[in-house]
Amino acid sequence: MSYSWLIFIVSLPTRNAAGRMRVWRALKALGCGVLRDGVYLLPYHPEFRQTLQLQAEDVAAGGGNAHILALNSETDEQQALFEHFFDRSADYAKLVEGVRQTADMCLQTEDPAKLQKQVHRLRKDFEAIALQDFFPGAAQEQTAAALEDLEHAVHERLVPDEPHAVQQQIKRLQPQDYQHRIWATRQRPWIDRLASAWLIRRFIDSEARIIWLRAPADCPAEALGFDFDGAVFTHVGAKITFEVLLASFGLTKDAALNRIGALVHYLDAGGIPVLEAVGLETLMSGMRQRWTDDDKLLAEAEKIFDAFYQAFQEPTHE
Template identity: 50%
Template sequence: MKNWLTLILGLPTAQATERMRAWRALKACGAAVLRDGAYLLPDTPACREALATIERDILALNGTAYVLPVVDPDGARFTGLFDRGEDYGKLRSEIEACRGQLTADTALASTRLVRKLRKAYDQLAGIDYFPGPPRQQLDAALLELETAVSRALSADEPQGQDQPIARLDPGAYRGRTWATRQRPWVDRLACAWLIRRFIDPQARILWLEQPQDCPADALGFDFDGATFSHVGQRVSFETLQASFALQAPGLERLAALVHYLDIGGLQPVEAAGVERVLAGLRNTLSHDDHLLAAASALFDGLLAGFAQEEHAHD
């Protein structure tokens, strides 16, 4: 047996704008169309709340709206109305098209498209009430695309290693040379900022043409074989943060932002704007020291803003 909710609505024919608004709200929550003015959703708390909101909005416009329970003794009579296979297929085509056009030159532009594809996938998955293989396959394809874009944008992107993270004393890492790959992107820029801000204020940052060029006495970061790099699902920024047990107001939010911009995942609201600023800086500043200085000012501002928001919610 399966419980459902149906919304029966009616709006004056003259209120085309309100009718369109109600239709968009129903589409956003994934309602199936039974017939004109009749919509169906599974009986879940989230769907019940969504239909109650639409019902209130319609009644406020002097329309008619009834949310009624429906019981399906067989349990599967209506599930076919919620098949998202066609929608997943369209997204899959866009993912494949993006992958086919991906080069080192198009990588920055591709990151913006990938963010949109990830957002579209998350919205679709949120209304996929009966998920199956198409959802899993699309998620895997999107993860592969995100990894490919990251590697096209940043050659020699490190692989995550499964290993324990030792707790280190920042005092033993002062006045050192730290080395990473040249033409840095988000994770390397954020790591260099983190090192100078919290670990080694006098750090000398060395930009390597190739990871193999790292001097024996330098502390490498964000490349395979470096002292500090990706560990498990942590990006290099998070590895440094964990290694030195760094804690500061706003730092966790900044780490989540760097994580998303480097390897994807849950999108922070600031991500698109920060990515755009960093991409602009990278395109206009050819000297890596100058790029780091500009990016560091951005990270300082973000940390201060995040800290202020945390303080306001205490």
């Protein structure tokens, strides 16, 4: 039988203050609704059931008792009442206000690091709320749109030379026609340019010479430009430059490269979160500060992408 709801009833001795706080924090992290003191509500999911069972065992070990009930709403009115316990509209409204304040700061501040930090914090706050928004609706959609608009505005402010996506057919190319070439992109590369340069040298043109442009207009006529407006390889539709290169050179059948593509896409353009994104972003940010020479930065970044590629390989069975 399928159920709609889980109810967790817990009682701990008053002397066990540490245990009570530990359980309360765990239930809050799950996003539980509170029916009354000691009675908590969650939509039914097997993983929630397992987590509550762990909490029940912790409660029992602390001298208390806990019960987990699985049930369905008796009426539509009760269903609506239960769902109301998970209304995150107030959280989204607070976040939208933060988005508006940051948008104002975008027009005034001369501190790009502070601006980026604020936008990243807002994105993480949104993801945290969405994770506990079990019945998403218009409030989530409105907040997501406002946050995306802010991210685009900040992106335009901080990196005005970043390419704009074009709508065109991606042609299938042969790597043998692109050997021993000069490849050019904008200097002080970030995630898409670094990953694309690694991809070029690792899978397309092993003898590629990468040059770093002060401005896109400086690109030599004989060079293959990438990741700027007017470049040979740049954003197409929803695809970032790394993904365009994958498609252009027939590399999309490589599952490990596709996983790296999803990771790079999220860090460069947003979209679907990827588990490894926070770690890679932190690494790249630190490396970019440490190595001001772009050739040295790429050499170090290539080690990171090699490691990710190895880790994303399908395990071999001997």
